[in-house]
Amino acid sequence: MSGPRxxxxxxxxxxxxxxxxxxxxxxxxxxxxxxxxxxxxxxLVVYGxxxxxxxxxRSFDAMVRTLRTLKQDETMLxxxxxxxxxxxxxxxxxxxxxxxxxxxxxxxxWEEFRRLEHLGLTMYGQMTAGSWIYIGTQxxxxxxxxxxxxxxxxxxxxxxxxxxxxxxxxxxxxxxxPLAVTMNDGVAICVDVDxxxxxxxxxxxxxxxxxxxxxxxxxxxxxxxxxxxxxxxGLLGNAAELLPQMLAEGAPIDIVTDQTSAHDPLAYxxxxxxxxxxxxxxxxxxxxxxxxxxxxxxxxxxxxVGFMDAGAEVFDYGNSIRGEAQLAGYERAFAFPGFVPAxxxxxxxxxxxxxxxxxxxxxxxxxxxxxxxLLELFPENESLHRWIKxxxxxxxxxxxxxxxxxxxxxxxxxxxxMFNDMVGNGTLAAPLAIGRDxxxxxxxxxxxxxxxxxxxxxxxxxxxxxxxxxVNVASGASWVSIHHGGGVGxxxxxxxxxxxxxxxxxxxxxxxxxxxxxxxxxxxxxHVDAGxxxxxxxxxxxxxxxxxxxx
Ligand code: NAD
Numbered sequence: 001m002s003g004p005r006x007x008x009x010x011x012x013x014x015x016x017x018x019x020x021x022x023x024x025x026x027x028x029x030x031x032x033x034x035x036x037x038x039x040x041x042x043x044l045v046v047y048g049x050x051x052x053x054x055x056x057x058r059s060f061d062a063m064v065r066t067l068r069t070l071k072q073d074e075t076m077l078x079x080x081x082x083x084x085x086x087x088x089x090x091x092x093x094x095x096x097x098x099x100x101x102x103x104x105x106x107x108x109x110w111e112e113f114r115r116l117e118h119l120g121l122t123m124y125g126q127m128t129a130g131s132w133i134y135i136g137t138q139x140x141x142x143x144x145x146x147x148x149x150x151x152x153x154x155x156x157x158x159x160x161x162x163x164x165x166x167x168x169x170x171x172x173x174x175x176x177x178p179l180a181v182t183m184n185d186g187v188a189i190c191v192d193v194d195x196x197x198x199x200x201x202x203x204x205x206x207x208x209x210x211x212x213x214x215x216x217x218x219x220x221x222x223x224x225x226x227x228x229x230x231x232x233x234g235l236l237g238n239a240a241e242l243l244p245q246m247l248a249e250g251a252p253i254d255i256v257t258d259q260t261s262a263h264d265p266l267a268y269x270x271x272x273x274x275x276x277x278x279x280x281x282x283x284x285x286x287x288x289x290x291x292x293x294x295x296x297x298x299x300x301x302x303x304x305v306g307f308m309d310a311g312a313e314v315f316d317y318g319n320s321i322r323g324e325a326q327l328a329g330y331e332r333a334f335a336f337p338g339f340v341p342a343x344x345x346x347x348x349x350x351x352x353x354x355x356x357x358x359x360x361x362x363x364x365x366x367x368x369x370x371x372x373x374l375l376e377l378f379p380e381n382e383s384l385h386r387w388i389k390x391x392x393x394x395x396x397x398x399x400x401x402x403x404x405x406x407x408x409x410x411x412x413x414x415x416x417x418m419f420n421d422m423v424g425n426g427t428l429a430a431p432l433a434i435g436r437d438x439x440x441x442x443x444x445x446x447x448x449x450x451x452x453x454x455x456x457x458x459x460x461x462x463x464x465x466x467x468x469x470x471v472n473v474a475s476g477a478s479w480v481s482i483h484h485g486g487g488v489g490x491x492x493x494x495x496x497x498x499x500x501x502x503x504x505x506x507x508x509x510x511x512x513x514x515x516x517x518x519x520x521x522x523x524x525x526x527h528v529d530a531g532x533x534x535x536x537x538x539x540x541x542x543x544x545x546x547x548x549x550x551x
Pocket of ligand 1: 039048169171172175192193194197237238239240259260262267319
């Protein structure tokens, strides 16, 4: 078989590979393409514009076949979604090593990438698409929830009740926005050009209602705002048209951001192109489409700046829309900040980031048991308690049941160790895959996002993600990846990921303790090196060694 077909990971304890480490990689690859999880599974696209899990169906089949026969001392090498070799290594080595979408500096642009992609030589790996640890929209939900909580703390007395947030993009990641806003008791108007995206978010209970038109959306929003009632509203239309119109009409918006797929101009719909014609128009004339998309993004960003001038809290949500608008000649594109320097960096200094785990058993009860155990492990952590409780009540699982929660240095290793014990002593029905987003504290170089406005100006230094990947390989992760582009597009970021499988064995425990100490430890040392006080304090408290501070 080498064409599109529905893919679903096996559940339960029966192995089709030679061990749990390989079985986990296999199930997580398949889970990324589960129609419940992936945005466009027929095209192998998981999320984030064209973020893929495998280069083509033949490569997918070859990876499945290879993972099923891979031995405990072998490693499969994946080059941009295609398995290119199996090498003899050893049992502490990762079972899979992946490098996705990497291009040499001067060639690292969309034009060259598309040329190579067209020749079948590469694929876009996004962050967790090509590294097989995407868990659906929940994966971004807690980060989005915490970001809006930080906005509330900064500007609205700790709650979004009585405020209206305006955003666009209800895709795989952007779809978390409405629920994150209502979890903070606010009202959200979310614009998307794709009616399916709106329906899907309503179906998964991330979005409450769909408005008939702009006037209806504003009426629903102001009524809910005045009653201080949380509500999220989907609005069909093009953000580059609707935002300027809303600004001109003086719509009462308090917060503005955006999560359209602006990082990839071929995935952002320009004004004047019908949604149904988007794929054809982009394929026929990519250069012309890119120019039009960037012009529309300039209008979109200009309206965001207009809302900022009118007093709204405005931030870029990590999709490079400011960079694209600037390329179209809009001069004030960077008038508002990115979300990392505005709200997230102090968490990165503590080694905190989007830690996550998936239950390979397929049983929701495994996740509920880990939720409970985690709350007992960290009884003092109030925000963790609030999040886990809310997630338990409101998060719809997509594919294999999974959980995300931001944990930091000194926490992730404890959690991982406990999870491995829970597998070992039979509390859980099967092993867990423990990983994280690439969007983490010490695993990314991305001057428009994770490393925007670093204290020492080291935004574009890309040694850190490479060191991160190497230390995870050296520490015993089950699979490790290095990608380029991710959420901000070609030429703009390099980032690394790791997944470690808790199969209940002593060996897995040894590996997990090292990986889950060293991986967040990269975030601590990266921020110590850049001169952040919080990171220095955490390094002292948690015993993270930094040679330049010794002696
Ligand atoms: P996606 O491709 O699944 O969804 C994008 C959505 O934008 C689609 O539903 C599409 O219909 C809509 N869209 C495109 N052009 C539009 C327009 N002109 N007006 C209104 N809607 C339009 O992408 P995703 O996974 O949701 O990611 C969204 C963006 O956020 C990407 O650029 C991604 O790289 C970035 N991202 C940010 C973070 C973060 O932490 N903030 C994390 C991951 C990804």
